[in-house]
Amino acid sequence: MVFLSPGVKFDLDTIKKYDTPAPRYTSYPPATELREGFTASDFETAIAASNQRKSPLSLYFHIPFCQSACYFCGCNTVISSNKKIAEPYVENLVREIKNTSASIDTDRKVLQIHWGGGTPNYLERAQVELLWKNITHCFSIDPQAEISIEINPRYIDKDYIFFLRDIGFNRISFGIQDFNPQVQAAINRVQPEEMLFNVMDWIKAAKFESVNVDLIYGLPYQTLQTFRETIKKTVELDPDRIVVFNFAYIPWLKPAQKNIPQEALPQPQEKLEILKMTIEELTNSQYAFIGMDHFAKSTDELAIAQRDRTLQRNFQGYTTHAETELFGFGATSISMLKDAYFQNYKQLKDYYQAVAKDILPISKGIKLTQNDIIRRDVIMGIMSHFQLYKQDINNKYHINFDEYFSSELQALQPLEADGLVSVSKNHIQITDVGRLLVRNIAVVFDTHYQTRDKQFSRAI
Structure with a gap:
């Protein structure tokens, strides 16, 4: 021991x-329990009950598009280098925001907003502004709200980062996965060290209140020593939060993983040694072990919430506002109310068809006992x-x-x-x-x- x-x-x-x-x-x-047969009408009934509780809100917006495939990824994404594919999506997302928000009491304060994906910075600035304008028009945003966005560092520049900060985002997250070039090539996610440090410099210059970075252990060609170097460089970046995911090799569920050479994956014993080293290095570098795969500085809201026993989990992971009810927008997104969960259609054509009819695009759900x-x-x-x-x-x-x-x-x-x-x-x-x-x-x-x-x- x-x-x-x-x-x-x-x-x-x-x-x-x-x-x-x-x-x-x-x-x-868990989301695996959501079943077909739930309708937009069921969701509207659940929203009405939610309004009676007057709980504050958390909002999630799913942007599914990526310019290239990362072979490790298990998210619901649409891969295309043609950005015109996002135009109808943004139009439908705006329409969904208007339709759903019409049923939600306007006096309920929004304490958290998160844009995830996919790659939210796939969107052009005008599209971001359009979405943001509709969000702030349809919802009452608390002045102290946590407003976060995930970015892909390969497709962003300094001006875009300052634009995000100016429009209202105050928290930001980006994926590193691994600093090692051989690992990056094997997972089709090449992002040089200089690029990652530049992106972090821009984020700090823009004065984001909190920065999260993601790592993954168990990727091809990783060794104890190479991942130790990744951890050390990550600590040099000085993010507020670090998430270290366990790579699950499931090519039968995620076909892109078939591009990963299985023989290059670290053996179970070495994978455990990598995990042990990671926890040791991060906790020795003043990052508190929050739980599972999350680490945060002791001054971060996650660490404070855990000490105060107000920490909670939702579909984005750990959250500091246990009192909120979550509404998800966009294809595949999940709304998580006190007594019911609902998921939107995964396929864009199904999502578009429902929104075009001004129907809340619900594909499945579960009513909690x-x-x-x-x-x-x-x-x-x-x-x-x-x-x-x-x-x-x-x-x-x-x-x-x-x-x-x-x-x-x-x-x-x-x-x-x-x-x-x-x-x-x-x-x-x-x-x-x-x-x-x-x-x-x-x-x-x-x-x-x-x-x-x-x-x-x-x-x-």
Whole structure:
């Protein structure tokens, strides 16, 4: 067992034992539970109930386009070098914003906005301005709102970055994946070191309030030493947040991954050593281990929210505003209300057809039961805070935790014996060993898991 930092221990034998597929729990129930048969009318009914709760809002806008394919990518994207393909999409997205927002009370404040993709900076400035104009016209944006955007550093310049800051974005994220040229070539994502440092310099000069960068471990040709160099260079960039994703090689689901030479992927043992080194290097560089694959400076909102037990997860990962309800716009986007989730059509033609008829473009969804809602609070508490106070659940839902979850508490006993979790009369505490395997602990409370097709990435 190796102590990597305060709050994290790396026990190789335990990790190997529990390195099994499990949901990432960006929601509960996970998005895999969404089913066809839900309609725009169902969504409108859910919005009306949401208005009664008067919860503040989080908004997500999906821009699916990329100029070239990254072979590792698992996102819903449309690859085209012809940017005219975005013109009808922006027109339909504006129309969807108007149609959906008409059903949402205007006095509900927006606390978070995120543009993801794909590549949001695929859009021309005029298209960004058009979308932004409609968003600010249709919604009441809190002056202190977190407004973030993902960018691809290969297709951006200094002027575009300053333009994003001037229009209102105050947080920004970009993917590095790996600094090594051989790795970059193998995943079709070549971005020289100088480019990445220039982009970060421009972002800092534009005075963005927070910068996130993404890395991936487990890519072809990565070794312990080459990824150590990537970590060191990433720390030199000095981002506020770092996400280190585990690469899931699933070419049967993501055909672009067939371009990756499987024999060049690091072996499981080396992959674990890379993870261990990554946690050690980042935590020694003053980045707090938030959970799963997220790291943040101790002064960052994520770290503060975790300490205050206000951290939550949604379809974008960890979020600092647990009180918000999420509305998603654009193809494939997901709206996450208190008691129902809805997803838009994935295919552009289906999305366009629905919007053209002024119908909310819903393809599937799920209505949460009270049992789902209770279990969501338990799972999100475990995933976000590494602990749970039973009395909080008792008071909120008027249940007896030990009786309600009697079978789950019994199922936790082997995990407790292996040192992943500590269960007391009043409290469930994830141990320092269990933090890296928190998905395996959360899954105990997931009643959908046993009947679900387990197409999930491994926990580590």
